[in-house]
Amino acid sequence: MSTVIEKRLESVTRPATTGGPWTGMGRGVYTLWRKHMLKFSRSSMEIFGTLFTPVLWMLLFGLSMSGMVREMKGLTISINYLAYITPGIMLLTGLTAAIVGGSTLLQERTTGVIKEYLIAPIPRLAVLLGTMASGLTKAILQSVIILALGLLLGSGLTWNILNILDGLGLVLLYSLGFVGIAAAVASKAKGMEGYHALIMLLNLPVLFLSNALYPLDRMPVVLAALSYLNPTTYAVDATRALFYGATTEIGLLIDVPVLVVFAVLGVWWGYRSFQKSVANPAS
Amino acid sequence: MTITIEAPHSAGQSGSRPLAIEAIGLTKTFHTSAQPVQALAGVNLAVERGTIYALLGPNGAGKTTTINILTTLILPDGGQARVAGFDLATDAAEVRRLIGVTFQETVVDKSLSGREILDVHGRLYHLPKAQLKAAIAELVALVELEEAIDRPVKTYSGGMKRRLELARGLLTRPQVLFLDEPTLGLDPQNRDRIWDYVRRLRAEQGLTILLTTHYMDEAESLADRVGIIDAGRIVAEGSPSALIGALGADVITATGAGHTAEFMAVLRQQDFVAWANEYLEEGQPSGVQIGLKAQAGRSLKPIVELADHAGYDLADLSIKRPSLNDVFLKYTGRRLRD
Numbered sequence: 001m002s003t004v005i006e007k008r009l010e011s012v013t014r015p016a017t018t019g020g021p022w023t024g025m026g027r028g029v030y031t032l033w034r035k036h037m038l039k040f041s042r043s044s045m046e047i048f049g050t051l052f053t054p055v056l057w058m059l060l061f062g063l064s065m066s067g068m069v070r071e072m073k074g075l076t077i078s079i080n081y082l083a084y085i086t087p088g089i090m091l092l093t094g095l096t097a098a099i100v101g102g103s104t105l106l107q108e109r110t111t112g113v114i115k116e117y118l119i120a121p122i123p124r125l126a127v128l129l130g131t132m133a134s135g136l137t138k139a140i141l142q143s144v145i146i147l148a149l150g151l152l153l154g155s156g157l158t159w160n161i162l163n164i165l166d167g168l169g170l171v172l173l174y175s176l177g178f179v180g181i182a183a184a185v186a187s188k189a190k191g192m193e194g195y196h197a198l199i200m201l202l203n204l205p206v207l208f209l210s211n212a213l214y215p216l217d218r219m220p221v222v223l224a225a226l227s228y229l230n231p232t233t234y235a236v237d238a239t240r241a242l243f244y245g246a247t248t249e250i251g252l253l254i255d256v257p258v259l260v261v262f263a264v265l266g267v268w269w270g271y272r273s274f275q276k277s278v279a280n281p282a283s
Numbered sequence: 284m285t286i287t288i289e290a291p292h293s294a295g296q297s298g299s300r301p302l303a304i305e306a307i308g309l310t311k312t313f314h315t316s317a318q319p320v321q322a323l324a325g326v327n328l329a330v331e332r333g334t335i336y337a338l339l340g341p342n343g344a345g346k347t348t349t350i351n352i353l354t355t356l357i358l359p360d361g362g363q364a365r366v367a368g369f370d371l372a373t374d375a376a377e378v379r380r381l382i383g384v385t386f387q388e389t390v391v392d393k394s395l396s397g398r399e400i401l402d403v404h405g406r407l408y409h410l411p412k413a414q415l416k417a418a419i420a421e422l423v424a425l426v427e428l429e430e431a432i433d434r435p436v437k438t439y440s441g442g443m444k445r446r447l448e449l450a451r452g453l454l455t456r457p458q459v460l461f462l463d464e465p466t467l468g469l470d471p472q473n474r475d476r477i478w479d480y481v482r483r484l485r486a487e488q489g490l491t492i493l494l495t496t497h498y499m500d501e502a503e504s505l506a507d508r509v510g511i512i513d514a515g516r517i518v519a520e521g522s523p524s525a526l527i528g529a530l531g532a533d534v535i536t537a538t539g540a541g542h543t544a545e546f547m548a549v550l551r552q553q554d555f556v557a558w559a560n561e562y563l564e565e566g567q568p569s570g571v572q573i574g575l576k577a578q579a580g581r582s583l584k585p586i587v588e589l590a591d592h593a594g595y596d597l598a599d600l601s602i603k604r605p606s607l608n609d610v611f612l613k614y615t616g617r618r619l620r621d
Contacts, residue, residue: 031407113391117407
């Protein structure tokens, strides 16, 4: 008799019923982040696929252009060319990682894995935040790899720890914007193909319609104007100064607020689209 | 309107067991880009604690929508429901802690091992580490996955994935377990295993189980009660034996074409015929189902003569003890294809 009662009590007071909404949020975000990182560590496709193009840029374009640029007159480049392009390539890596990371959400949505999370005792927002957290982690990890590769190839670094941390903070903001965009598209996309077309679509304009490879004052006016609409331009301007001590073309006072706004808008769009998609996850 | 075979279900009033699931008038319409689709048109459910209830119906009848609502995945447009004693509308968080679910499609991450998938699930539900470890060991033994549990799920067969999902659904020691088409696409051997687990769970742990299926034999052999769902409504409900018993002694299925209405009219005048209905197959008139009275005796010959007389071309005629198949045919006018 008493064992029956104990069993009843156990089922009523078991730990899953303890804790308010915030512990549920923290637990959910951490569990999903951890799971995504575990999957990431097993997916050589995701790791090398993201790094492949940037590494090629660094090795082929960076090294060969360094020699040429040294001989060109009148360029407003205050640092060596490898250091000059590393911020752009690093940000491209962050962007690609953010978008590839967002495909985790799409994959979990289309396979139905997301349903397991949606009926678990965690807030639904935790599913989005966990996905964003893992996407951001992947973006930062892989950006740092490109930064280190640049160092190996001779880009140098300012070695000012505060500047480096500030720079990484801006890489984080920039990636966060794209993590949000990725979450938005992943919440709407019907399948993987369309989603991967997005990476291809963003990749080249992000590099060429910005100051990533050449200074703004050397670009045709139309392209320069378009470059000012590209958040990459501001992120490159700021990180180039923070990591390598280059003179800025725009200035941190403009770069930082622009990146903050970009990150907020990206996350907001991701949030809105995600909320809509989970309202009717079955359809 | 639901036809309830046996005494009307009035739990609480007549002192029967408390209800683990009760739903009143659940409605749901999906607004697709083409046109609104009414998935549920007022579903009523009452499932007693410790019983197995099978929702039986064809694809698109509303089975999965019912499960999705009862498991808090989606909200109904109208109606009310309580699961494990908590209201879905106001206490969804409590409901979530007390239920286990396996979805119709297999939802497991292929790059993770079985143990990792169970571990993630336990963490989402905040099970303490020691309890989680013990629960995993116990359930892996139940579903006989001891050898495969540390392998990546991509090496699992369909049946193994299903069993893993069942273990996942049970990991948090739910009071109510929802199984959406638990044996869909499984070979007979794995089907038998799943059936065996389900029976044991009910017998040993007193678990309440709501399962959906479109396999007649599954509903017939597993369920204490069966609800036949069609076009978003439960059209008949009762224990399998009561549902079958209500059809009468024997059922004759006549296929053919011709003056169906006349044929049925004369059939209904015969004193050995309890009822006669036309049924469709793939939307086309296909035949007539005839329920015989207990003392019908030799009835095939008169039926052949009646068909002839009414201008109905008989193609085939079969007589057998009724099964759930015939129950389904009677209430929906359609055959359920396996």
